[in-house]
Amino acid sequence: MHPTNLSIGVDIGGTKILAALVDEDGKVYGQIHRETPNHDVARTERTLAEMIRELSEDNDQMPVGIGAAGWMDRQGKNVLFSPHLSWRNEPVRDRLMKLVGHEVTLVNDADAAGWAEHRFGAGxxxxxxxxxxxxxxxxxxxxxxxxxxxxxxxxxxxxxxxxxxxxxxxxxxxxxxxxxxxxxxxxxxxxxxxxxxxxxxxxxxxxxxxxxxxxxxxxxxxxxxxxxxxxxxxxxxxxxxxxxxxxxxxxxxxxxxxxxxxxxxxxxxxxxxxxxxxxxxxxxxxxxxxxxxxxxxxxELGPAAGLIGAADLARFNQQQ
Amino acid sequence: MHPTNLSIGVDIGGTKILAALVDEDGKVYGQIHRETPNHDVARTERTLAEMIRELSEDNDQMPVGIGAAGWMDRQGKNVLFSPHLSWRNEPVRDRLMKLVGHEVTLVNDADAAGWAEHRFGAGxxxxxxxxxxxxxxxxxxxxxxxxxxxxxxxxxxxxxxxxxxxxxxxxxxxxxxxxxxxxxxxxxxxxxxxxxxxxxxxxxxxxxxxxxxxxxxxxxxxxxxxxxxxxxxxxxxxxxxxxxxxxxxxxxxxxxxxxxxxxxxxxxxxxxxxxxxxxxxxxxxxxxxxxxxxxxxxxELGPAAGLIGAADLARFNQQQ
Structure with missing residues (x-):
C-alpha cells in the first residue's frame, strides 16, 4: 500500500512529537504524535524509539530524520544546546542510532522546515x-x-x-x-x-x-x-x-x-x-x-513541514 | 624581472584609482595610481584603459580584475548601480573589454578586498x-x-x-x-x-x-x-x-x-x-x-587589498 523509498521524519516540538513516513515527493503517510516529555531526556529518547518502531514496522533500513529545536554541530552528531530537551553538548545522534537501530540524521527543526519548503513547498x-x-x-x-x-x-x-x-x-x-x-x-x-x-x-x-x-x-x-x-x-x-x-x-x-x-x-x-x-x-x-x-x-506545507524536511534530509544523507 | 602568471588588479575608489600587477601568491608589482574622474564615465574608462596598457606593456593575454564600489550582477557583466561612477544598469564589462582589449572581471570592491584577505591575508x-x-x-x-x-x-x-x-x-x-x-x-x-x-x-x-x-x-x-x-x-x-x-x-x-x-x-x-x-x-x-x-x-593587506583580490579573481576566472 505504501510506496517504496520511504523515510521516517520526526519533529520534536515544545509540546508534541510528530512522526510520519515520507516518500521522495514529500508526501506524508501514517502521521502519529505523542506529548513531549519535557526535560526528561531518557523518556524523550524512549518515546522516539517507540514511534520509529511503530512507523517502520521493524524495517531498520529506513533512514530516520529528526528535527528538534536546538543547535546541532555541523555534522549533525552532537547537540550543542537544546532549549526544550536538556541536551547539552551531547553525542545525541550516535546514542539515538544505537537506541532505534536506524541510520539517524539530526537537524535543527527550522532548518528541516525550510528544507521542506525548498524541496516541496513555497520555495x-x-x-x-x-x-x-x-x-x-x-x-x-x-x-x-x-x-x-x-x-x-x-x-x-x-x-x-x-x-x-x-x-x-x-x-x-x-x-x-x-x-x-x-x-x-x-x-x-x-x-x-x-x-x-x-x-x-x-x-x-x-x-x-x-x-x-x-x-x-x-x-x-x-x-x-x-x-x-x-x-x-x-x-x-x-x-x-x-x-x-x-x-x-x-x-x-x-x-x-x-x-x-x-x-x-x-x-x-x-x-x-x-x-x-x-x-x-x-x-x-x-x-x-x-x-x-x-x-x-x-x-505551503503547514505543521508537517519539519518532519517532511527531516525525512528528506535523512534520505539524502543515505544516498550520499 | 617580473614573475610569470601575472594578472592586473584595479581598484576604483572615490578619490583614487589604484592598479598593479599581482602574482599568484598575491604579491604586488609596479603599483600606479590616478585621480578618479568622478561622475565622468567616459574619462574614467579611458583612464582605466591607459593604466592597463601601461602595466601590461601590450600583453593582452593578461587578465584584468576591476573592483569598484557598486552592485554588479551575479555574472559580473552589468553594473546595476555605482555611487561614484554614474554607472546605472549598464553592460560595463563588455564595454571595458572592448576598450582595453583584455579579458575583464568586474567585481564589487569590498568583495575584492575580502577575497584578498581570504586568499592571502587575515582570513x-x-x-x-x-x-x-x-x-x-x-x-x-x-x-x-x-x-x-x-x-x-x-x-x-x-x-x-x-x-x-x-x-x-x-x-x-x-x-x-x-x-x-x-x-x-x-x-x-x-x-x-x-x-x-x-x-x-x-x-x-x-x-x-x-x-x-x-x-x-x-x-x-x-x-x-x-x-x-x-x-x-x-x-x-x-x-x-x-x-x-x-x-x-x-x-x-x-x-x-x-x-x-x-x-x-x-x-x-x-x-x-x-x-x-x-x-x-x-x-x-x-x-x-x-x-x-x-x-x-x-x-593584513592594507589599501592594496582591493586590487589584489580583483587580480586574483580575474586569474581564477581565466583558469575556469
Whole structure:
C-alpha cells in the first residue's frame, strides 16, 4: 500500500512529537504524535524509539530524520544546546542510532522546515532562499545554492536573535531587543496583554475574549480576532508586520535571497502579517529601485513541514 | 624581472584609482595610481584603459580584475548601480573589454578586498568568513565554503545597511538607522563634529586640531587623536566599537562565520576599535557559552587589498 523509498521524519516540538513516513515527493503517510516529555531526556529518547518502531514496522533500513529545536554541530552528531530537551553538548545522534537501530540524521527543526519548503513547498525551484518559522519565537533556515547553509559551527540562521532595537525588550537569550521580541507569537501575546492590562477601550473584544485577564492573552487570540476584523488586533498585527519587514530587509542586505518564505503557526495563520511585512520590506530595502525585490510568500506545507524536511534530509544523507 | 602568471588588479575608489600587477601568491608589482574622474564615465574608462596598457606593456593575454564600489550582477557583466561612477544598469564589462582589449572581471570592491584577505591575508585557510571594509561607510564580503557569496542578484554583503537603530540617523541610502551611520569613518567624523559644535570642554584637543570648526572634523582626526591617547576621542572610538560589535553579533546570528576580518582605512588604523568591537560581540552573541566565538581580527593587506583580490579573481576566472 505504501510506496517504496520511504523515510521516517520526526519533529520534536515544545509540546508534541510528530512522526510520519515520507516518500521522495514529500508526501506524508501514517502521521502519529505523542506529548513531549519535557526535560526528561531518557523518556524523550524512549518515546522516539517507540514511534520509529511503530512507523517502520521493524524495517531498520529506513533512514530516520529528526528535527528538534536546538543547535546541532555541523555534522549533525552532537547537540550543542537544546532549549526544550536538556541536551547539552551531547553525542545525541550516535546514542539515538544505537537506541532505534536506524541510520539517524539530526537537524535543527527550522532548518528541516525550510528544507521542506525548498524541496516541496513555497520555495520550490529557488536555490537561494530564507525560511522564517514564526511560532513562539523565530526559527530560521538559510538555503544557498540549493543547500542548507549551516555555518562554521552549525548555528547559522538564528535570525530571531539579531538585535533590531538596542536596549529593547528582554529576550530569553540574555540580550535585549532581539527580533523575535518584536515579531513572534510571544511578542504578539505580550502586546495584546499590555493592551488588556491598560484596560484600553479600543481592545474591548480582546478583553472580552480573555475575561479581562492579561495573563491569558496569547498570540493566537490576537491573530484570530484580527482575522475576524477586530480593529485593535489588526493594529497589533500591522505593527508586528512592520518589525517583521524591517528584519527581512536586514536579512536581504546580508544574503540577497531570491525568496523569503514565512511559515510557522503565526506565519501561516496571518495573511495580513505577511502582507504588511512585505510592504515594509519593500519600503526598507536599501537600494530599492536599483535591485529586484525578493519574493515574499507564506509557507505551503503547514505543521508537517519539519518532519517532511527531516525525512528528506535523512534520505539524502543515505544516498550520499 | 617580473614573475610569470601575472594578472592586473584595479581598484576604483572615490578619490583614487589604484592598479598593479599581482602574482599568484598575491604579491604586488609596479603599483600606479590616478585621480578618479568622478561622475565622468567616459574619462574614467579611458583612464582605466591607459593604466592597463601601461602595466601590461601590450600583453593582452593578461587578465584584468576591476573592483569598484557598486552592485554588479551575479555574472559580473552589468553594473546595476555605482555611487561614484554614474554607472546605472549598464553592460560595463563588455564595454571595458572592448576598450582595453583584455579579458575583464568586474567585481564589487569590498568583495575584492575580502577575497584578498581570504586568499592571502587575515582570513587565510578560513572557508567561512566575513570581511568588513570600514571606510567612509561599511563594505562587506561574505565568503562561504571558500567562495564569495554574491546572492541572487549579486548584491549580498551590503551589511552597512542593516538597520540597527530604527528611526536613527539618516543614511544616504534613504533609510534611517543603518549600521554604517554608527560604525564608519563618516559616523566618527559626525560624532566628533557634534562634540566640537557643543564646544565641549572635554574635546579641547579635537577642537584645537580643527581650529574649532566642526565642519572640518574627519574620522581620521578622531582616530589619530585617540591613538595619541586623547580621552574624548578614545570615548568616541569606544562608543563606535560597541555599535560595531553589536552589528557583528547580528551577522554571526545569520551566518555563523569562523572569522570576521575588519579592514578598510578605519579598521586598519584603530586597534582600539577592533578590540572594543570584539568585547561587545562576545557580550552580545546570542547563545554565548554554548557555541564557539568567531575569531575577530584586523585585515593584513592594507589599501592594496582591493586590487589584489580583483587580480586574483580575474586569474581564477581565466583558469575556469
Amino acid at each position: 520550490r525551484g529557488e536555490s537561494d532562499m530564507v525560511c522564517l518559522t514564526l511560532g513562539t519565537g523565530i526559527g530560521g533556515a538559510v538555503i544557498l545554492g540549493g543547500q542548507i547553509h549551516r555555518g562554521k559551527s552549525g548555528i547559522a540562521g538564528e535570525f530571531g536573535h539579531q538585535v533590531i532595537v538596542p536596549g529593547g525588550h528582554r529576550c530569553a537569550c540574555g540580550n535585549r531587543g532581539c527580533w523575535e521580541q518584536y515579531a513572534s507569537g510571544n511578542a504578539l501575546g505580550r502586546e495584546g496583554a499590555e493592551l488588556v492590562r491598560s484596560k484600553s477601550p479600543v481592545a474591548f473584544r480582546l478583553r472580552e475574549a480573555v475575561g479581562d485577564n492579561p495573563d491569558a492573552v496569547t498570540g493566537a487570540d490576537v491573530t484570530r480576532l484580527a482575522a475576524n476584523g477586530d480593529p485593535a488586533c489588526k493594529d497589533l498585527i500591522e505593527d508586528m508586520g512592520g518589525w517583521l519587514g524591517l528584519g527581512i530587509a536586514n536579512l536581504a542586505s546580508v544574503l540577497d535571497p531570491g525568496t523569503i518564505v514565512i511559515g510557522g503557526g503565526l506565519g501561516t495563520a496571518s495573511k495580513q502579517l505577511v502582507e504588511t511585512a512585505e510592504e515594509t520590506y519593500r519600503r526598507s530595502l536599501s537600494g530599492r529601485g536599483y535591485r529586484p525585490f525578493a519574493k515574499i510568500c507564506q509557507a | 587565510r585557510g578560513e572557508s567561512d568568513m566575513v570581511c568588513l571594509t570600514l571606510g567612509t561607510g561599511i563594505g562587506g564580503a561574505v565568503i562561504l565554503g571558500g567562495q564569495i557569496h554574491r546572492g541572487k542578484s549579486g548584491i549580498a554583503g551590503e551589511f552597512g545597511h542593516q538597520v540597527i537603530v530604527p528611526g536613527g540617523h539618516r543614511c544616504a541610502c534613504g533609510n534611517r538607522g543603518c549600521w554604517e551611520q554608527y560604525a564608519s569613518g563618516n559616523a566618527l567624523g559626525r560624532e566628533g563634529a557634534e562634540l566640537v559644535r557643543s564646544k565641549s570642554p572635554v574635546a579641547f584637543r579635537l577642537r584645537e586640531a580643527v581650529g574649532d570648526n566642526p565642519d572640518a572634523v574627519t574620522g581620521a582626526d578622531v582616530t589619530r587623536l585617540a591613538a595619541n591617547g586623547d580621552p574624548a576621542c578614545k570615548d568616541l572610538i569606544e562608543d563606535m566599537g560597541g555599535w560595531l560589535g553589536l552589528g557583528i553579533a547580528n551577522l554571526a546570528s545569520v551566518l555563523d562565520p569562523g572569522t570576521i576580518v575588519i579592514g578598510g582605512g578605519l579598521g586598519t588604523a584603530s586597534k582600539q576599535l577592533v578590540e572594543t568591537a570584539e568585547e561587545t560581540y562576545r557580550r552580545s552573541l546570542s547563545g554565548r557559552g554554548y557555541r564557539p566565538f568567531a575569531k575577530i581580527c584586523q585585515a
